[in-house]
Amino acid sequence: MILRLENVSKSFGALKVTDGVTVSVRRGEALGIIGPNGAGKSTLFNLITGNLLANEGRIELLGRDVTRAPAMDRVRMGVGRSFQIPQPFEGLSVFENLLTAAAFGRGGREAEMVDDCARILEETELLRKANVLAGSLSLLDRKRLELARALATGPELLLLDEIAGGLTEGECKALVATIKAIHAKGTTIIWIEHVLHALTSVVERLLVLDFGRVIGIGAPDAIMVSQQVREIYLGLEV
Amino acid sequence: MYRLTTRTRAGTATEIAVIVLVVAGLALPAVTSRGVIQDLFFILTMLTLAQIWNLLAGYGGLVSVGQQAFVGIGAYAMFAGVILLGWNPVAAILLGGLAALALAVPTAFFAFRLQGAYFAIGTWVIAEVTRLLIAQWKALGGGTGTSLPREATSNIMGTDAIRTLFGVREAAARDILAYWLALALVVAVTGCIYWLLRSRLGLALAAVRDNVDAAQAVGVDVRRLKWAVFLIAAAATGLTGALIFVQTARISPEAAFAVTDWTAYVIFIVVIGGIGTIEGPIVGVLVFFALRSALADYGSWYLMTLGLAAIAVMLFAPKGLWGLISARSGLHLFPVRRRLAGPKIEGGH
Numbered sequence: 001m002i003l004r005l006e007n008v009s010k011s012f013g014a015l016k017v018t019d020g021v022t023v024s025v026r027r028g029e030a031l032g033i034i035g036p037n038g039a040g041k042s043t044l045f046n047l048i049t050g051n052l053l054a055n056e057g058r059i060e061l062l063g064r065d066v067t068r069a070p071a072m073d074r075v076r077m078g079v080g081r082s083f084q085i086p087q088p089f090e091g092l093s094v095f096e097n098l099l100t101a102a103a104f105g106r107g108g109r110e111a112e113m114v115d116d117c118a119r120i121l122e123e124t125e126l127l128r129k130a131n132v133l134a135g136s137l138s139l140l141d142r143k144r145l146e147l148a149r150a151l152a153t154g155p156e157l158l159l160l161d162e163i164a165g166g167l168t169e170g171e172c173k174a175l176v177a178t179i180k181a182i183h184a185k186g187t188t189i190i191w192i193e194h195v196l197h198a199l200t201s202v203v204e205r206l207l208v209l210d211f212g213r214v215i216g217i218g219a220p221d222a223i224m225v226s227q228q229v230r231e232i233y234l235g236l237e238v
Numbered sequence: 239m240y241r242l243t244t245r246t247r248a249g250t251a252t253e254i255a256v257i258v259l260v261v262a263g264l265a266l267p268a269v270t271s272r273g274v275i276q277d278l279f280f281i282l283t284m285l286t287l288a289q290i291w292n293l294l295a296g297y298g299g300l301v302s303v304g305q306q307a308f309v310g311i312g313a314y315a316m317f318a319g320v321i322l323l324g325w326n327p328v329a330a331i332l333l334g335g336l337a338a339l340a341l342a343v344p345t346a347f348f349a350f351r352l353q354g355a356y357f358a359i360g361t362w363v364i365a366e367v368t369r370l371l372i373a374q375w376k377a378l379g380g381g382t383g384t385s386l387p388r389e390a391t392s393n394i395m396g397t398d399a400i401r402t403l404f405g406v407r408e409a410a411a412r413d414i415l416a417y418w419l420a421l422a423l424v425v426a427v428t429g430c431i432y433w434l435l436r437s438r439l440g441l442a443l444a445a446v447r448d449n450v451d452a453a454q455a456v457g458v459d460v461r462r463l464k465w466a467v468f469l470i471a472a473a474a475t476g477l478t479g480a481l482i483f484v485q486t487a488r489i490s491p492e493a494a495f496a497v498t499d500w501t502a503y504v505i506f507i508v509v510i511g512g513i514g515t516i517e518g519p520i521v522g523v524l525v526f527f528a529l530r531s532a533l534a535d536y537g538s539w540y541l542m543t544l545g546l547a548a549i550a551v552m553l554f555a556p557k558g559l560w561g562l563i564s565a566r567s568g569l570h571l572f573p574v575r576r577r578l579a580g581p582k583i584e585g586g587h
Contacts, residue, residue, distance in 0.1 A: 104457035
C-alpha cells in the first residue's frame with residue numbers, strides 16, 4: 001500500500017469535517033473521490049498532505065506513520081498535490097514555479113532539474129510559456145501549471161483537486177489525456193472531481209464522501225448505480 | 239538541450255558599474271567636503287536599512303514595523319562594548335550585530351505567532367518594550383542617554399592613518415572612516431541579498447511571499463525560512479544601527495529606538511522606490527534624500543509631503559518608481575529571474 005488512512009477524523013470547533021475515514025490505496029492505483037460540496041473532500045487532501053493535522057486516527061505513507069509529519073516531509077516522501085483554486089506563485093515565471101517545486105520537493109540543485117522541468121512543461125503543454133509570469137496565465141494554463149508543479153516535485157502519489165473544473169470539453173479531454181499518460185507511467189493518483197465522465201475515464205475505484213464520512217467505495221460502475229450515492233451525490237429520487 | 243540563464247547584459251553592466259562606483263566612493267574623501275561625506279553616510283546607512291527591510295517584507299512577506307528595536311539594541315550594545323568593556327568603537331560594532339541577533343530570537347518566537355497586521359503591530363510593541371527596558375540601564379545614561387567617551391572617539395582604529403592620508407582633523411577622519419564602513423556595509427548587504435535571491439533560497443522566498451500553502455505543498459520549509467530571514471535581517475540591522483551611532487557618538491533611547499527614523503522612513507524609501515526589487519530602495523533613498531534636503535526648513539510640511547508622495551506612488555505606481563521605469567524599459571539592473579532557454583520557448587533562444 002502506498003497510502004493507508006485508519007479512522008481519520010478532523011474537526012473545526014464543533015464541526016466534524018472528516019469523520020472516521022478508513023481507506024487504503026495501492027501503489028499505481030487511480031482512486032477517484034466524489035461527494036457534494038462541503039463533504040470534506042479537500043479537507044481529506046489537506047490531511048493527507050499535512051496542510052492540516054488530524055485530530056484522531058492514523059495516516060501511513062509508504063508504510064511509515066506520517067500522522068504528525070509536516071507537509072514538507074510528506075512532499076519529500078513523494079506526495080504531490082494540486083489545489084482546487086489554482087495557487088501559482090504569481091510573481092515567478094511558469095518555469096520558476098516548476099524549478100521551485102523540483103528543487104525543494106526533491107531536494108536537488110537547480111541546474112540538475114532544468115531538463116526534467118522542460119519535459120514536464122512539454123507534457124503539460126506549457127513549454128512555450130515557460131518564461132511567462134504565472135500571474136498572467138489563463139484559467140486553463142493555471143490548471144496545467146497546478147498539474148505541472150505537482151509533477152515537478154517528483155510524486156509517487158499525485159493528489160488532484162478538481163483539476164478539470166471550469167474547463168471546456170476540449171480542454172478537459174486534453175487534460176484527461178495528460179493525466180492518463182502520467183498514470184500509465186506508474187504514478188498513483190487520487191483525484192477529486194465533479195466532472196464525472198473525466199474522472200471515471202481514468203480511475204479504477206471511486207470513494208464517495210458525505211458529511212466527512214465514507215458512504216461508498218468500489219468500482220465506478222457499481223458506485224454510480226448505488227441508490228445511496230445517487231440520492232446523496234446526484235440528488236436523484238430513486 | 240535546455241539551459242537555465244540568469245545573466246543579462248544589464249546585469250553585467252551593473253556589476254562593472256558597482257565596482258567603478260565603489261572604487262570612486264573609496265577615493266571620494268580626497269576631493270569632497272566633510273558635509274558631503276556626512277550626507278553620503280546618511281544615504282548609505284538608510285539604503286542598507288531599506289535593503290534589509292525590503293528583504294524582510296518584499297521577499298519574506300514579514301512586514302515588520304519594529305526594526306528600530308534592532309537599530310537601538312545594536313547601537314546600545316556598541317556603546318556597552320565601548321563604555322563598559324573598553325572596546326574600540328569599530329570592534330564594538332560587531333557586538334551590535336550579535337546583540338540584535340540575540341534579541342531577534344525571542345522577538346521571532348512571539349511575533350511569528352501573529353499574522354499580517356498583527357505581526358506588524360507585535361514587532362512594534364516588542365520594540366517599545368525594548369526601548370523602555372534599555373531606558374532603565376543607568377550605566378548607559380538611562381532615559382537621557384550618554385555620549386561615547388572622548389578617549390574612545392579620539393582613538394578609533396584607522397583614524398590616524400586617515401588623518402595622515404587626507405590631512406584632515408580627527409572629527410573629519412572619524413566621519414571618513416564611518417563613511418567607508420557604511421560603503422562596505424551597503425555593498426555587503428546588497429551583495430548578499432542579490433546572491434540570496436539568485437540562490438535556491440531566493441525561489442523559496444518568492445514562493446512563500448506569493449502563497450504560503452502552495453510553498454509548503456512543494457516542500458519549502460516555510461518556518462525555517464522565515465526564521466532565517468528574520469535573524470539575518472536583525473543582525474544586519476543591528477550592525478547598521480551600531481555604525482550609525484559610532485558616527486553620531488551620542489545615544490538616547492528616543493534616538494536609538496525612533497520608529498520614524500529607523501522604520502517609517504525606511505518603509506517610505508522601499509515603497510516609493512519599489513518593494514520586492516533591489517533597485518527600488520536605491521531609487522527610493524535618492525528621492526527621500528532629495529525631499530529631505532528640499533523640505534528641511536519646512537517643519538511638519540516635510541512629513542506631510544512624504545506622506546502625500548507615498549500615497550501618490552501607492553495609487554499611481556503601486557510597484558514604486560522603479561516598477562514604473564522597469565515596466566516601460568524592461569530594464570533589470572539586478573536580474574534574479576531564471577529563464578529557460580531552448581527550443582519551442584517564446585524568446586528562448
